[in-house]
Amino acid sequence: MRFDLITLFPEFFHSPLQSGLIAKAIAKGLAEVHCTNPRDFTCDRHHKVDDEPYGGGAGMVLKPEPLAAALESLPVVTPRQVIYLSPQGEPMTQALFQDLATSVEQLVLVCGHYEGIDERVMTWIDREISLGDFVLTCGEIPALALLNGVLRLRPGTIGKEESHRCDSFSDGLLDYPHYTRPAEFRGLKVPEVLLSGNHGAIAAWRRQQQLERTRDRRPDLYQAWQAQQSDLDSH
Numbered sequence: 001m002r003f004d005l006i007t008l009f010p011e012f013f014h015s016p017l018q019s020g021l022i023a024k025a026i027a028k029g030l031a032e033v034h035c036t037n038p039r040d041f042t043c044d045r046h047h048k049v050d051d052e053p054y055g056g057g058a059g060m061v062l063k064p065e066p067l068a069a070a071l072e073s074l075p076v077v078t079p080r081q082v083i084y085l086s087p088q089g090e091p092m093t094q095a096l097f098q099d100l101a102t103s104v105e106q107l108v109l110v111c112g113h114y115e116g117i118d119e120r121v122m123t124w125i126d127r128e129i130s131l132g133d134f135v136l137t138c139g140e141i142p143a144l145a146l147l148n149g150v151l152r153l154r155p156g157t158i159g160k161e162e163s164h165r166c167d168s169f170s171d172g173l174l175d176y177p178h179y180t181r182p183a184e185f186r187g188l189k190v191p192e193v194l195l196s197g198n199h200g201a202i203a204a205w206r207r208q209q210q211l212e213r214t215r216d217r218r219p220d221l222y223q224a225w226q227a228q229q230s231d232l233d234s235h
């Protein structure tokens with residue numbers, strides 16, 4: 001899978017792409033990541049990439065020419081999606097990551113800054129996606145999150161396929177609590193059932209934990225899950 005990051009700050013991505021499972025996936029050739037800086041596509045003496053908004057108002061807007069030139073400079077690998085990260089986009093979810101991980105071979109991620117990009121650049125954009133309902137100084141952080149979440153789902157990135165199965169959001173419920181050695185830590189014990197070796201009881205306890213935690217912490221997810229359950233029951 002090829003990721004093209006359109007960013008004014010390519011150095012932002014250096015360290016995150018050199019550590020952890022993402023670095024291993026890149027080293028294994030599961031993905032290649034390229035950064036393209038719109039500033040390299042400016043023609044004026046000052047390498048201007050932003051300008052004041054027409055119609056007035058605070059902040060700056062990214063100019064269309066450097067962005068469009070940067071986008072047009074990229075190799076095209078199909079199937080591809082050109083994604084713009086902004087607070088106005090569709091929210092990132094595990095389902096969205098699953099969709100992207102299985103449907104494209106190239107992801108172009110356009111990282112906005114300031115107040116955003118000139119609307120005419122949307123001609124080159126297929127999809128607008130948001131990390132959540134908040135504003136950051138840059139689109140690089142959401143782009144890194146999306147790259148991470150999508151690459152993680154590609155076969156081979158995280159060893160045991162098993163670890164996808166229990167993703168918090170893959171079955172619509174939050175995850176159950178996890179424990180590891182020692183069995184007692186500062187007087188705090190591991191729930192007996194987990195030490196029992198009774199796999200049926202363990203699975204039941206974990207499911208119960210998922211339901212309780214989702215009900216208590218995320219009533220929105222819990223209701224969606226209940227609705228999905230009644231759909232399943234009625235068929």
Ligand SMILES: CN(C)c1cccc(CNc2ccc(C(N)=O)cn2)c1
Pocket residue numbers: 085086087112113114115116117129130131132133134135136137138139142
């Ligand atoms: C309208 N505006 C302020 C703006 C528009 C575009 C980009 C940026 C750069 N900042 C970002 C980018 C994405 C997200 C997100 N939620 O994904 C949050 N902040 C800001």
